[in-house]
Amino acid sequence: MVKPATHLASVLLAGVSLAHLLRIVFGTQVTVAHTVIPMWVSGVAFLVAGAAALMLWREARRKG
Helix, strand or coil: CHHHHHHHHHHHHHHHHHHHHHHHHHHCCEECCEEEHHHHHHHHHHHHHHHHHHHHHHHHHHHH
């Protein structure tokens, strides 16, 4: 049986990945404590969060 938490985590990670992609597309500047976060950080986060979401989604489909 597939646990609902797996689906929820997959959706949340996909949302995080999408947010980072949108930051890249629109060129939004992010500043934390007077430090500008480089755009490449969102590129890495997009890939990592997207890969994690995809792995969880595939795992959920395999078990179900």
